[in-house]
Amino acid sequence: MTKSQDRMKSHTMELPRQIVVGEKNISEFGDFLHNLTKPKKVSLISGIHVKKILKEKIEKSLKSKKIQFVWHLSKDNLITSLNKIEKDVKKDHSDIVAGIGGGRSVDTAKMVSFNLDIPFVSVPTAASHDGMASPFVSVKTDKPHSIVASAPLGVFVDIDIIKKAPTRLLSSGCGDLIANIIAVKDWQLGHEKTGEYYGRYSADLALMSANIVMENSSKYAKKGLDARVIVEALISAGVASCIAGSSRPCSGAEHLFSHALDKIAPGKGLHGEKCGLGSILISKLQGQDWKKIVKTLKDLGAPTTAKQIGLTEDQIIDALVIAQDLRPERYTILKEVEMTERKAMNLAKSTKVI
Numbered sequence: 001m002t003k004s005q006d007r008m009k010s011h012t013m014e015l016p017r018q019i020v021v022g023e024k025n026i027s028e029f030g031d032f033l034h035n036l037t038k039p040k041k042v043s044l045i046s047g048i049h050v051k052k053i054l055k056e057k058i059e060k061s062l063k064s065k066k067i068q069f070v071w072h073l074s075k076d077n078l079i080t081s082l083n084k085i086e087k088d089v090k091k092d093h094s095d096i097v098a099g100i101g102g103g104r105s106v107d108t109a110k111m112v113s114f115n116l117d118i119p120f121v122s123v124p125t126a127a128s129h130d131g132m133a134s135p136f137v138s139v140k141t142d143k144p145h146s147i148v149a150s151a152p153l154g155v156f157v158d159i160d161i162i163k164k165a166p167t168r169l170l171s172s173g174c175g176d177l178i179a180n181i182i183a184v185k186d187w188q189l190g191h192e193k194t195g196e197y198y199g200r201y202s203a204d205l206a207l208m209s210a211n212i213v214m215e216n217s218s219k220y221a222k223k224g225l226d227a228r229v230i231v232e233a234l235i236s237a238g239v240a241s242c243i244a245g246s247s248r249p250c251s252g253a254e255h256l257f258s259h260a261l262d263k264i265a266p267g268k269g270l271h272g273e274k275c276g277l278g279s280i281l282i283s284k285l286q287g288q289d290w291k292k293i294v295k296t297l298k299d300l301g302a303p304t305t306a307k308q309i310g311l312t313e314d315q316i317i318d319a320l321v322i323a324q325d326l327r328p329e330r331y332t333i334l335k336e337v338e339m340t341e342r343k344a345m346n347l348a349k350s351t352k353v354i
Contacts, residue, residue, distance in 0.1 A: 017153050021228065024160045029058055031061070033067060040067065040068060042068070042097070045089075050102075077104050082112070103131050107138055110137050120150055125161045126162065127170050127231045127234055133236075134250070148246075162231055167224075175274075175297065176271065178296060179210075181279065181283065182252050182254045185333075186252030202248075203244075205236055214296050220299060253333050256324060257278035263322075280294055306354050317348060
């Protein structure tokens with residue numbers, strides 16, 4: 001290889017160093033941090049509700065390891081709120097940041113960690129999407145899709161806390177996992193059409209995370225969702241994105257559809273629920289078994305129609321029409337279809353999403 005263009009492009013993988021999944025183990029959080037980096041001080045970012053529930057146990061575990069701490073409240077994912085927390089965390093002079101809670105608190109910790117160049121750990125209290133172990137953040141800016149920040153240095157999960165969260169959140173996490181089936185197919189298409197990098201290993205890992213849920217859905221319909229299996233699948237999906245160096249294995253046209261709904265109908269439906277609806281629609285476009293996806297989502301207690309999450313027919317149609325324009329550089333099946341309002345309506349009606 002003499003020409004520089006013949007060389008393979010460098011590919012960076014930023015992976016979590018340690019992942020702990022246990023039950024009723026929140027009191028071991030101090031040990032986890034001590035084993036990870038031996039920090040003197042940690043900045044804790046959480047919502048007010050999570051802080052109220054976990055404050056006593058977390059503080060006790062940190063004190064047992066002589067780790068100082070400062071709490072910061074995450075109220076929303078607006079860029080102005082994030083900037084305020086970042087300034088406050090900077091004043092702490094902490095060695096590490098911990099995002100404790102749902103997606104918002106973990107996302108805030110990711111961005112603060114990235115911008116201040118200090119490591120962060122993820123402590124999810126709900127399993128509603130795969131962000132707990134990925135480097136991607138959903139922040140409300142002019143960009144309607146996820147942006148890259150830091151991968152967590154560690155992930156600490158207490159399954160007992162996850163189980164106590166509303167079941168709807170776990171069902172939403174399953175919707176985000178099923179989206180991998182569509183995302184990987186779109187990634188393969190992008191590779192074929194543009195020559196973009198395609199990582200077989202990360203693609204297979206993402207698919208495995210989705211298939212675990214698909215294969216067990218009938219059992220979950222009878223016996224209830226298995227929080228531990230779903231959490232481990234979501235962590236694996238996040239790691240697949242870390243390995244790929246992009247969100248490609250877990251985010252295709254179905255995620256663009258979800259981001260379009262965020263823009264058109266903010267606050268309606270959870271991220272994973274909208275990705276689930278997108279998966280039904282886009283899988284039919286791809287020629288995949290969309291009826292199997294509908295059955296799986298029903299088994300998991302996730303919505304399969306717009307009405308179930310308060311979305312109108314027009315909002316679904318508009319989201320399908322504008323989805324690809326939100327991220328024109330990302331090649332998906334929507335690049336192959338000129339999505340008119342009529343086509344969008346036919347697609348949504350034929351799959352009974354509307």
